[in-house]
Every structure is written in C-alpha cells, then in structure tokens.
Amino acid sequence: MLRSGILGKRIDQKNTPYKFYIVDDDPVVLDQLREIIEFKQLGVIVGEAGDGEVAIKELLELEADIVIADLLMPQLDGIFLTKQLSQKGFSGDVIILSQVTDKKLITKAYESGIEFYISKPIDEREVISVVSKVLEKQQLKSILSKIRETVIFSNTDDLLSKNNYSINEIDYSIADIKETSEKTLASLGILNHIGSTDIIETMDILMNASTEKSLHLLQNLKELYKEIGTRIKQKEYQVAVSEKAIERRLRRAIEYAALNIAALGVDDYHHPKFERFSYNCFDFLELRKAMQTMDRGEQPSIKINVKKFLEGLSRDIYNQINNIE
Known part of the structure; x- marks a missing residue:
C-alpha cells in the first residue's frame, strides 16, 4: 500500500511567481509572449534579449x-544557449521557439537536452499548454528534492514544517488502479x-510502493520488468514471462500509443487528448517528427522513452483517482 510513495506527495503552489526570460530577435514575438505570460498570469518576465550571448x-x-x-538567432543560437546554460549550472528549463522543420536541426535540438518546443507562428493555446507542462515538471522536481531531504531529516514533522508540504498516505485498491x-x-x-x-x-x-522503491524501479527498468514478470507468473497459472518479452510488449504498446497521439495532433493540434498526453508521456520532438511524416502520407516510426x-x-x-485537475 502507498505509505509515502512518490505519487502521494504534493506541495502547495509556489508562493512567488515563476520567473521567465525571453530570448528572440523578433520584437513581435517578444510582444506576443510578454502579453500571453502576463495576461494569463503564468508568471513574471524578469528579462529579455535579442541574442544568446546577452x-x-x-x-x-x-x-x-x-x-x-x-x-535560430544571431551570435548564439538556442541549442548552444541551452548547452552553455547547462554547463554553467543553470537549473531552470528551456523552451525552444522555432518554425524550422529541418529534421537534422530538430534532432540536434533534442539531443542537446531540449525537452520543450513551441512552434512559430505563436499560438496562445500552445504556449499555455507547453508552459503548464514545464511548470508541472518543476513542481515534480521540487517534490523529489524534498523527498531526498528525508535522508537528512529523521523527524518527518520537522521536515513538513520546514518545507510546508503534505504527504498523503493513501491506500489505493487494485480495483481503482485497474x-x-x-x-x-x-x-x-x-x-x-x-x-x-x-x-x-x-x-x-x-x-x-514506497517512495524509495518507486524511484529505484523507474531508474532501473530491468528490475521493474522482473517484478512485473513475477506478478504475471503468480496470476496466470505459473506461466513465466521473460523480462525481455515484457520489455518488448511494453515498448510496442507505448510506440502504438505515441503514434495514435501523433495522428490526433495531425488532425487537431488542440485535441484534448493530444494536449493531455503529448508532453506528459512522450518526447514531443519525436511526436512532431512522426506528425510531419504522417502529413507527407508516409509510414511513421517513433523513438519512445519508457x-x-x-x-x-x-x-x-x-x-x-484523487480528482486533481
């Protein structure tokens, strides 16, 4: 049962607004983003620049x-900017803006560690959707950071007091999860x-699972596959399933799901399912490549991240399950 599992931890909303910095050499784009961020109260803009070096x-x-x-910017492009920031210890997230469709350039951006992408021309709904996903990621990082502090603080009440967040100790039934x-x-x-x-x-x-076990299994997928296999063997009349077979089945199912979501995005970029799953469950640049392939009427393939x-x-x-919007 979930005693203090990773998914059972929540934190209050950030007390101070999220701080945004915009880098683009197009004044129109700067104005558009500034208006969306401020009008929709996504955060505050602490700075702007027309090139990466500044x-x-x-x-x-x-x-x-x-x-x-x-x-694509003069002096220093978005990819190199991201690499430089990472090397200098920047702990925030970078969202890339581009109307570029060149596969090699997109792949290069993806390989440099860029996870989030907004296409040009600017669409307000896409900006809000992508920014929301980034904020979710940052909140999760904050949760995990607080979890790690439990190694330092032996007194849980002291930890909760210091960090102002609560642990929901909930028992999830198999029926609810299923x-x-x-x-x-x-x-x-x-x-x-x-x-x-x-x-x-x-x-x-x-x-x-406990917090520690959940984190461990996600970092060590082979152990997760082994545990799945053990459960299946116990349930299905002692029929053993190899870890390799489980991995193949999982990867194929995830690949199929990714292509389904990509197909939705081709038909309607703002489809509720596309907005719900595209950034949360898949690498968005991979989805975009699959969507572009589908647009050309070709058979797509996609790399998945289990x-x-x-x-x-x-x-x-x-x-x-917890009725959280």
Whole structure:
C-alpha cells in the first residue's frame, strides 16, 4: 500500500511567481509572449534579449525558472544557449521557439537536452499548454528534492514544517488502479494491446510502493520488468514471462500509443487528448517528427522513452483517482 510513495506527495503552489526570460530577435514575438505570460498570469518576465550571448550573462544573475529562446538567432543560437546554460549550472528549463522543420536541426535540438518546443507562428493555446507542462515538471522536481531531504531529516514533522508540504498516505485498491488505468489506456488507443496488462501491473506497482522503491524501479527498468514478470507468473497459472518479452510488449504498446497521439495532433493540434498526453508521456520532438511524416502520407516510426511514459501515465492516473485537475 502507498505509505509515502512518490505519487502521494504534493506541495502547495509556489508562493512567488515563476520567473521567465525571453530570448528572440523578433520584437513581435517578444510582444506576443510578454502579453500571453502576463495576461494569463503564468508568471513574471524578469528579462529579455535579442541574442544568446546577452542572455547568458543576465540569466546567471537573474535565476529565471523558464527560458523561452528562439532556435535560430544571431551570435548564439538556442541549442548552444541551452548547452552553455547547462554547463554553467543553470537549473531552470528551456523552451525552444522555432518554425524550422529541418529534421537534422530538430534532432540536434533534442539531443542537446531540449525537452520543450513551441512552434512559430505563436499560438496562445500552445504556449499555455507547453508552459503548464514545464511548470508541472518543476513542481515534480521540487517534490523529489524534498523527498531526498528525508535522508537528512529523521523527524518527518520537522521536515513538513520546514518545507510546508503534505504527504498523503493513501491506500489505493487494485480495483481503482485497474479501472482508471484501463480507462486511460483506452484513451490512448491501446487497451486491447497485449502490453496493456504489463502497463496496468506497472501502475499498481508504482502507486503502491514506497517512495524509495518507486524511484529505484523507474531508474532501473530491468528490475521493474522482473517484478512485473513475477506478478504475471503468480496470476496466470505459473506461466513465466521473460523480462525481455515484457520489455518488448511494453515498448510496442507505448510506440502504438505515441503514434495514435501523433495522428490526433495531425488532425487537431488542440485535441484534448493530444494536449493531455503529448508532453506528459512522450518526447514531443519525436511526436512532431512522426506528425510531419504522417502529413507527407508516409509510414511513421517513433523513438519512445519508457521511463517518461510510465512517469507521465502514473501521474495522470494519480490525478484522476484523487480528482486533481
């Protein structure tokens, strides 16, 4: 049962506004982003720059939470800016802006560590959606940071007092997890896939494990596959399933789900399911590449990230069970 599992930890909203820094050499884009961020109260803009070199000097002093930077800029482009910030210890997130469709350049951006992408021309709904996903990620990082502090503080009450967050000690029934997981997998179009059973078992394992075990299994997927196999063997008349077979089934199911979501994005970029799953469960640049391939009428392929999918899916299911919007 979930004693102090990773998904059972929540924190209050940040007391101070999130700090944004925008880097783009187009004044129109700067105005558009400024208006969206301020009007929608996403945070405060602490600085702007027309090129990456100026941005780096200011960012290390301003401690921004989120940088929104153009991919192609004079002096220093968005990719190199991201690398430089990372090397200098910048702890925030970078969202890349671009209307570039060149596969090699997009792949290069992805490989440099960029996770979030907003396409040009600027669309308000996309900006809000992407920024929301980044803020979710930052809140999760904050939760994990507080979890790690439990190693230092032996007194839990002292830890809660110092960090002003609460631990929900909830016991999730197998029935609740199974029902919610099935509904979610149906939304992804993979409920009838052979790998769906493995995914549902994974959700039960992660949501009813201790914090330490949940984190450990997500970092060591082979151990997770082994535990899934043990459970299946116990339930299915002692029929053993190899870890390799479980990994293949999971990866195929996730790949199928990713292509389903990509197809939704081709038809309607603002489809509720696309907005819900695209950033949470998949690498968005991979989705974009698959969408572009579909647009050309070609057969798409997609690289999937099992850890990201399982983290995103478990968070989605946790939110549903606890009625969190």
